[in-house]
Amino acid sequence: MSRLPVPNINGNLFDVTGKVVAITGAGQGIGRTLAEGFASAGAKVVAVDLNGDLLDETKAILDKAGADSATVTTDVAAENAPDRIVEACMDLGGRVDCLMNNAGIMSYTDPRTIADEELDRMIEINFKAPIRIMRAVFPVMEQQRYGSVINTGSSWSSRASVFNQSGGGVDYCAVKAGLQSYTRGAAQAMAEHHVRVNAIAPGGVDTPMHAHHRDFLMEYEKYIPLGRMTVAEDLVGTSIYLASDASAYITGQTIHVNGGMIMVD
Ligand SMILES: NC(=O)c1ccc[n+]([C@@H]2O[C@H](COP(=O)([O-])OP(=O)(O)OC[C@H]3O[C@@H](n4cnc5c(N)ncnc54)[C@H](O)[C@@H]3O)[C@@H](O)[C@H]2O)c1
Structure with a gap:
């Protein structure tokens, strides 16, 4: 097994340019x-979404940031979605440095009444699709001997969900906890290839x-030790960190970005 390169502390450890x-x-x-955030930091971004109109708006933002970017309009659960995502990355930059499995859906259905169709869709999008996309990018990353996967879990998943007050969110939390668990196993499997797999767990x-x-x-804002709800911008720094050489020795971890809402070891 070849040794993991030591990060160069004389450069910008957080550099994701290109x-x-x-x-x-x-x-x-x-x-x-x-x-x-990645575009502004100089990365080449492949933006993926089910909704082509929304994706066009995102593309305009990426263009404004001066980034090289591409879009893939697809349901992440579609059979050919993983291959299309890898292809778009290869067309854009000839490699896949980072995959952020961020797409997800929410459910609040009471666990006593949730229908099979809703449960299946939750598992398809929030669990199976990220795994299938990882399966497609891992061989590329293995060949590169470099790569970082960031799965999106949820801070709600590390405890019983606060949303359970209304009898819902049970399946969402369990499925996200499953993805965080899968993250650990995949990290172990891919470590020898210097491919890292981590998760971020946003607060609300x-x-x-x-x-x-x-x-x-928003009721929960008053319980957040750092004084406000999480905003999407809070997740950018952690994600750039996990994609960069600053986190070269971090794998199999779930990093909670939640203002202290839930504090875990
Ligand atoms: N918002 C929160 O409080 C929160 C907290 C913890 C974790 N998360 C997770 O963060 C991620 C993003 O959440 P968000 O709040 O931005 O959600 P959002 O609903 O605002 O945006 C989700 C995006 O994913 C797209 N999408 C949904 N299903 C898709 C599919 N099958 N294929 C392709 N694209 C699809 C939607 O079109 C949308 O653009 C999700 O995985 C979510 O579970 C969110």
Whole structure:
């Protein structure tokens, strides 16, 4: 096994200039902000989303930032989505340096009544699709002997969900916890190839995901030790850190970005 290179502390450890970063769910919310953050930091961004109109808006933002970028309009759960994402990365920059599995959906259905279709869709999008996309990028990263995957978990998943007050969110939290667990296993499997796999676990972010229960979400602001809800911008620094050589020795971890809402070891 070849030795992991030691980071060069005389350069900018956080440099992501020219890195090819694929971000799913980049049409709005957290994913769009991550795409803009990486673009502003000099990365080449492949923005992926189900919604082509939203993706066009994201593309305009990336163009304004002067970034090389491409879009892929697809359901991440589509059979050919993983291959299309890898292809777009190869076309844009000839490699895949970072994959951000960010696309996800929420559910509040009571665990006593959730229908099979809703449960299946939750598992398809929030669990199976990230795994299938990782499966497509891992061989590329293995060949490069370089790569960072960042899966989007959730701070709600490390404890029983506060949303369970209304009897929902159980399946969402369990599926996100599963992705965080998968992150650890995949990190172990890919470590010898110098491919790292980590997760970020955001606290509550006021995005369109919460449009139907925004008041309920914002109720939690008063419990956040750092004094406000998480905003999408809070996730950019951690993501750039995990994509860069500054985190070269970090793998299999879930980093909570939640203002102290839930404090875990
Ligand atoms: N907002 C929060 O409070 C919060 C907290 C913790 C974790 N998260 C996670 O962060 C991620 C982003 O959340 P957000 O709040 O920005 O959500 P959002 O609903 O505002 O945006 C999600 C984006 O993903 C896209 N998308 C949804 N399903 C897709 C599919 N099947 N294929 C391709 N694209 C799809 C949507 O079109 C949208 O552009 C999700 O994984 C979510 O579970 C969010």
